[in-house]
Amino acid sequence: MDAAVGVLRTSVLYKAADTFASASTLGISGDPADLAKVLDLGVKDGALAGLAGNDTVAVDTLLADVVQASVGDRVELLLGDGTTVRPRVVATYDRGLGLGQVLLPRAAVTGHVPAAYDSQMLVRDTRSADRAAVASALQRLDAPGVTVTDRAGYGAQVDKDLELSAWANGVMAMVLGGFAAVAAANTLVMTVLDRRREVALLRLAGTTRRQVLGMMRWEALLVGTAGIGIGAAIAWATLTPIARGLTGGAPYVPPGVAAAIAAGVLLLGLAATGLPARVLLRTRPMEAGAARE
Structure with a gap:
């Protein structure tokens, strides 16, 4: 397996003008350096590899423009239970609308959501991997409430x-x-x-x-x-x-x-x-x- 990244889907609030707005958020587990191997986010500034600890965040460029933040700045966010955090921006990316407008380390959101379980596990095989063996191993994970699919299946569902x-x-x-x-x-x-x-x-x-x-x-x-x-x-x-x-x-x-x-x-x-x-x-x-x- 070349890369495996867990994704916990949630949302956060950010302040826009005099009100708060919601942004779709991904809590990332695993090595953040592997994120680019499973998601093509179109990184514009910074690097996703810096998304570690509980004090970092990556944001979509449109959201970054709204909150007037760039790499190195801190943004104020409200997590699912109302906790206020001010993580440091380590990267901005272009393709957040269909994926997630905010990326946070999973450890930063685990204690602030009702169910701290990964919504998805994104994996990528190595070039020399036996595809049949990998598919067979993944199918053993298939259970009620758990769907195992490949890129084509995921794209078809979307x-x-x-x-x-x-x-x-x-x-x-x-x-x-x-x-x-x-x-x-x-x-x-x-x-x-x-x-x-x-x-x-x-x-x-x-x-x-x-x-x-x-x-x-x-x-x-x-x-x-x-x-x-x-x-x-x-x-x-x-x-x-x-x-x-x-x-x-x-x-x-x-x-x-x-x-x-x-x-x-x-x-x-x-x-x-x-x-x-x-x-x-x-x-x-x-x-x-x-x-x-």
């Missing part, structure tokens, strides 16, 4: 969890989008039906059905395009600070999804405007004008 989360978020977005679509369509329909007198006047002036429908169609496209532009600007202004705070990057929408949303908005506007307009045009101009008298 992908499955992300897929389930994405599906749930998608359903929620569809429900909210459906309510918004119904409200927008209802507003457009009522607005068109309220223009009976205008349509009647246009018809009495000699405007053809085709010209009226064309006018309504262009109005719907104009309103839909304006709505897409304003909505995109509001969403961008709202999501950009959140995305930069969480990931350090800008929000991203797949081009296919963006095109589908834009097409849906335009089709909704055309349908909610064109159908009631056709209903109005079935009424004779004199009758439509008299209906408003």
